[in-house]
Amino acid sequence: MSFDTRAHNRAMTHFDEHDSFWLFGYGSLIWKADFPFVERRPAWIDGWARRFWQGSHDHRGTPAQPGRVATLVRAPKVRCHGMAYRIEPAVLAQLDLREKNGYLRERVAVQFDSGQAEDGLIYLATEHNAAFLGDAPPAEMAAQIAHAHGPSGSNRDYLLNLAEALARQGVHDDHVAGLVALLPPVEGEG
Ligand code: BEZ
Numbered sequence: 001m002s003f004d005t006r007a008h009n010r011a012m013t014h015f016d017e018h019d020s021f022w023l024f025g026y027g028s029l030i031w032k033a034d035f036p037f038v039e040r041r042p043a044w045i046d047g048w049a050r051r052f053w054q055g056s057h058d059h060r061g062t063p064a065q066p067g068r069v070a071t072l073v074r075a076p077k078v079r080c081h082g083m084a085y086r087i088e089p090a091v092l093a094q095l096d097l098r099e100k101n102g103y104l105r106e107r108v109a110v111q112f113d114s115g116q117a118e119d120g121l122i123y124l125a126t127e128h129n130a131a132f133l134g135d136a137p138p139a140e141m142a143a144q145i146a147h148a149h150g151p152s153g154s155n156r157d158y159l160l161n162l163a164e165a166l167a168r169q170g171v172h173d174d175h176v177a178g179l180v181a182l183l184p185p186v187e188g189e190g
Pocket of ligand 1: 029
């Protein structure tokens with residue numbers, strides 16, 4: 001079973017002719033910028049809520065024990081804060097590979113403290129991809145996150161890194177904070 005989205009994303013050519021454009025990160029892209037960028041700035045997008053509803057069997061889990069990572073769901077009147085990176089189009093091939101497990105490119109309006117709004121891009125995993133897990137009771141999601149590990153590290157660290165990065169930006173996200181509060185203690189500690 002393949003969830004690989006690279007061919008689909010290559011067909012989304014909207015930004016190909018731009019010298020550079022904004023990529024909005026709302027998950028690991030906030031704290032793990034392992035790609036070249038021209039500049040980065042805290043930013044937000046309106047009408048989207050961050051949710052740990054995407055399964056990860058290639059980064060923060062395995063096919064046998066998938067983790068849960070962030071995606072966005074449409075939510076009128078909700079603002080999602082994150083980090084925007086101005087990148088050159090060539091960088092997308094690298095990001096398509098990193099985010100190939102169900103994430104599709106989607107255009108959004110990226111907004112900045114300056115009042116400026118720019119056409120930008122997110123990687124979005126919708127309910128139409130095979131790795132999508134969707135909602136679950138928060139304690140169940142936290143337990144799944146606490147126990148999943150994958151080639152990129154533990155799912156717990158993914159959640160905690162995101163929570164810390166948001167805190168550094170002065171951002172509170174109820175969903176993220178709720179999951180952190182429900183994480184069971186690390187086995188062998190406490
Ligand atoms: C993000 O941080 O925006 C992101 C990270 C991984 C996959 C999709 C989006």
